[in-house]
Amino acid sequence: MLDLKRTGRNLYRSLHAVIGGWMVLCYLMSALTGLWWSYGWYHDLASKALGIEETRRAPAADRKPKEALADAKGDAPRAAGSRKKRGVEGAPKAMDSSRAISFDPAWQTFVQRVGRDFGRASLTVSRDGRAVSVERFDGPLRGGLMDRYTFDAATGSLEATDLYANRPINKVIGASMLTLHSGAVFGVPGRVIVMLCSLTMPLFAITGWLLYLGRRRKRREADAIAPLPSFATSHANSDLLIVHASQTGTAERIASLSAAAFASAGRAARCLPISALDSVSLAAARCVLFVVSTYGDGQAPDRARSFVRQMMARPAPSGGFGYAVLALGDREYPDFCHFGRQVDEWLTKAGARRLFERIEMNGRDDESEQRWRRQLSALGAATVAGWEEAPVQSWTLAQRKLLNPGSQGGGVHHVRLKVNAATSPGWTAGDIVEIYPHNDPAAVARVLSAAGLDAGALVHGRRLDAHLSGAVLPSAESVRNMSAAALVDTLKPLPHRDYSIASIPADGCLDLVVRQRVRSSGELGMGSGWLTAHAAEGSLVQARIRANAGFYRPDGERALILIGNGTGIAGLRAHLRERSAAGSKGHWLLFGERNARYDAFFKQELEAWRADGTLARIDLAYSRDDDCGRYVQDLVRHSASDIFTWVGGAAAVMVCGSLAGMAPAVDRELRAALGDERVSMMVANGLYRRDVY
Ligand SMILES: Cc1cc2nc3c(=O)[nH]c(=O)nc-3n(C[C@H](O)[C@H](O)[C@H](O)COP(=O)(O)OP(=O)(O)OC[C@H]3O[C@@H](n4cnc5c(N)ncnc54)[C@H](O)[C@@H]3O)c2cc1C
Ligand SMILES: Cc1cc2nc3c(=O)[nH]c(=O)nc-3n(C[C@H](O)[C@H](O)[C@H](O)COP(=O)(O)O)c2cc1C
Known part of the structure; x- marks a missing residue:
């Protein structure tokens, strides 16, 4: 579609592509028909394709009688009379070198037969001067050849007819080249379209030129862009590589902690993003540890995409290195740890030596993380402090404001948290906060009443409803006839939800922008429901800030x-x-x-x-x-x-x-x-x- 609201290069491109796209049909028709007269070989070829057994000749409508005479004689034209019947082109009389040729007998027979109701006629004499053909131009093809009559030049008797009405379509096309060329075959609109196309030709030259200049400028600018810096890596010469592919920072964090664990034991490890890994460093390494997450629908994280395209499209280099994979994922997604599995398979296929079985982490998975750390120790890493994550902290929901009252979309709330500790934890723009939500108190009450349990019953020193508030709620049927203590033993903690932080530490508060999710059951989403509805202003919110270096400036x-x-x-x-x-x-x-x-x-x-x-x-x-x-x-x-x-x-x-x-x-x-x-x-x-x- 032509969008005239566009400006600059986009407008030129639109004009050029959209209008030009349509006009190209017209140009194609003009070119294909115009070549009919330009080149003999083309004329012959096209005639053959159309199945017309026709010798090469000038266009009928252009053939003037003088030329016809010259054709007829085969030498310079000699006679070109001035008599003009209505609509008749041509000389009434032409002279051969040996005898005079009269058109009159042929013309009279023609007029007797056809009458005077025609647009235009052209008379041509044969080479030997014995026959005269009269071509009549008229009718639906407006100026196209209609009928051709051949007469005996001396007597005027009709020898042959070639009538439009009897002519097959290929011959009609062959005889209509000029009218096709000029658009006249489609009547006045056709002529106008061809005229407009011809007039707009310069416009396309201009828009094409401007587009070319734009592209050239683009290329020059691209050439002028300074080469980009490559990622900084540590211990560039180490033969122990710890490679991470992370979208939201978890894999990157585990990779750098793993490198620090080796460093503490005096063993240098080079920690690098997967995008910086090439076949040379891979083949030269002795030990490569991959810490990779899965993103999207079973895809590699953004910064690993080039690695997938360029490196994993070919077999892995077959050096003598050993490798291991820690795959991060979440069983909520159908393609659990898909990228980690792909990397593992790619390396095994190339014959690389697996140091230990792939470890798969399902979300926050302390057990798998412990296994990874034990394997690192077996490879010579030390146990380092700081491996533990930043602590979950207590915040207060200080303020909540609906940002889009009346919106067609789900309610979006500006949620403001204030830390309860004396000092606010630091974070960087781009970081994420993990929120540990609680259940809707009404849902907790429903489960307890269905189970016939007292919300205030104390189990391990806490009220029963407090236990249920932060746990995945069991169905009412499954807990019927259970004791409060037995119920508490079956509870699993609610998973956390991630939110992008919308403020900076200097603001003195941690801002979130949360869209309320409504499930098909009509219930509010677990995390968004808690933050936007169930938790009242002044409630405590448990949260942990997670570094997300992948979204730092x-x-x-x-x-x-x-x-x-x-x-x-x-x-x-x-x-x-x-x-x-x-x-x-x-x-x-x-x-x-x-x-x-x-x-x-x-x-x-x-x-x-x-x-x-x-x-x-x-x-x-x-x-x-x-x-x-x-x-x-x-x-x-x-x-x-x-x-x-x-x-x-x-x-x-x-x-x-x-x-x-x-x-x-x-x-x-x-x-x-x-x-x-x-x-x-x-x-x-x-x-x-x-x-x-
Ligand atoms: C890096 C990141 C930043 C985000 N930032 C924002 C933000 O700024 N604002 C905002 O409104 N939302 C944000 N989200 C989405 C947010 O984490 C929640 O997914 C959203 O609020 C819906 O969760 P819910 O608990 O309300 O809904 P639920 O109904 O509990 O969940 C909805 C569906 O998504 C699945 N699901 C939701 N979250 C996860 C998860 N973390 N892991 C696995 N499965 C999950 C659930 O299984 C369920 O099927 C962010 C998500 C990520 C990963
Ligand atoms: C938008 C999104 C899509 C995800 N897709 C998958 C997936 O297809 N398969 C999977 O196992 N895990 C998936 N996960 C879960 C992540 O792999 C998991 O949260 C991991 O710990 C993130 O690690 P990272 O922070 O290093 O990227 C997805 C997570 C998000 C936020």
Whole structure:
């Protein structure tokens, strides 16, 4: 579709591609028919293809009588009379070198037979001067050859007819080349279309030239982009590699703790992201430990994608190295630990030596983590302090505000937590907080009453309802006739839920942006329900901050292109607050939601950043607004050339929000704007980072 709202290169491309696409049909028809007269070989070929046994000749309509005479004589034209009957082209009389040829007998017979109701006629004499043919142009083909009559030149008697009505379609086409060429075969509209196509030819030359210049500029800018720094690695010469593939930081954390455990025992280990692993270092290593998670639908984490494409497409190098895999995953997903299993299989196939069986971690899985640590000890690692994760801390739900009253989407709440400890824990923009939710008190009461148990009964010094509050609730039937103590023994703790942190420590509070999830049963989601509804303001919330280095701002002062949708504003806001506090200017936000009226999250804050220059540009897409109807990926597409320029100036791209829909579509548009190779290079070098879920 032609989108005239586009500007610059996008408009040229649209004009060129969309209008040109249609007009190419017209140009093709003109070219194919025009060649009929340009080249004898083409004429012969086309005649043959059409099954027309016709000798090469000038177009009938162009053949002037003079030329006909010359044809007839085979030498220079001699006679060209001036008599003109109505609509008759031609000389009434032509002279052979030996005898005069009269057209009159033929013409009279023609007029007697056909009458005078025709548009135009052309008279031609045969080479030997014995026959005269009269061609009549008229009828539905408006100027195309209709009928041809051949007369005896001397007597005027009719010798042969070739009538339009009896002619097969191939002959009609052959005889209509000129009318096809000029569009006249389709009447006046056809002529107008061909004329417009001819007139717009220069437009395509201009748009094509502008597109060429744009592409050339793009190429030059790309060439001028400085080579990107590669990831820093430690102990570059070590033959013990600890390779991590992590999306939200867990695998990376375990990998660096593993490296530290070896370092404590005096053994240097090189800890590196999988994207920095090449076949040379793999083949040269003696021991390689992979700590890899699975993401998306059984895929590798973002920064491992290039490794999958480039390295795993071929057999692994067959060095003498030994290897082991710690695969991180979650049994809630169908392709449990799929990437870890793929890496394992790839190495086994190449004949690499497995040091110990693959260990698979199901979410937070202390037992598997312990097994991994025992295996590391067997390989010579020490036990290091700090292996334990940051502690779960107690926070207070200080404030909660619905950000989108009236929205068509699920309620989005700005949730503010304040730490209960004297000192606030630190974190970095990009980090994640693990929330340990509690059940809806009403649901707990339902289970207890169905089981006929007293909520206040004390088990291990705690009320029974407090035990159930933080545990996966059993069904009422399964606990009927159970004692309170037996029930408590069967309880399993509720899993945690991750949320992107939307503030920075300097704010003095930990902000979240949480969308309320409603299950098909009508119940609220476990984590979002607790944060947005069940926990009252002032309630205690257990939470642990988790480093998510994969979504940290890349090193150096550079512009950020922040792209996101929905609750993805959380991670982007943390970066903007951090940039604003540092006095850094000139960033760009592209954000999408449903309706401008209800879903313009943090509107005033964003406008203030636009006014003070923190944000050089804000592009918003509201998919359900009548005058917009666009998604954030459409914003990326429409600003493709600007994104190219920003990235050429070393800007980094940070994406936060939905993994389903938004993130892959934005990725596609970025690849269209910047090229696959460039985007892959940005991923590998940490200049394209995502926090998508
Ligand atoms: C890195 C990251 C950052 C996130 N940031 C935000 C944010 O800023 N704002 C926001 O609203 N949401 C965010 N989420 C989503 C959030 O963690 C929850 O998934 C969401 O709130 C729904 O959970 P629920 O408990 O309310 O719903 P539930 O009904 O309990 O869960 C919904 C469904 O998803 C599955 N599921 C949900 N979470 C997980 C999980 N962690 N592991 C495995 N399966 C799971 C459940 O099994 C269930 O099928 C983020 C997720 C991740 C991974
Ligand atoms: C959006 C998303 C998709 C996931 N997909 C899978 C999956 O397909 N299979 C799996 O086993 N685990 C999956 N997981 C779970 C992660 O592998 C698990 O949480 C792991 O601990 C994350 O490690 P990381 O922080 O190093 O990325 C997924 C997690 C998220 C947030």
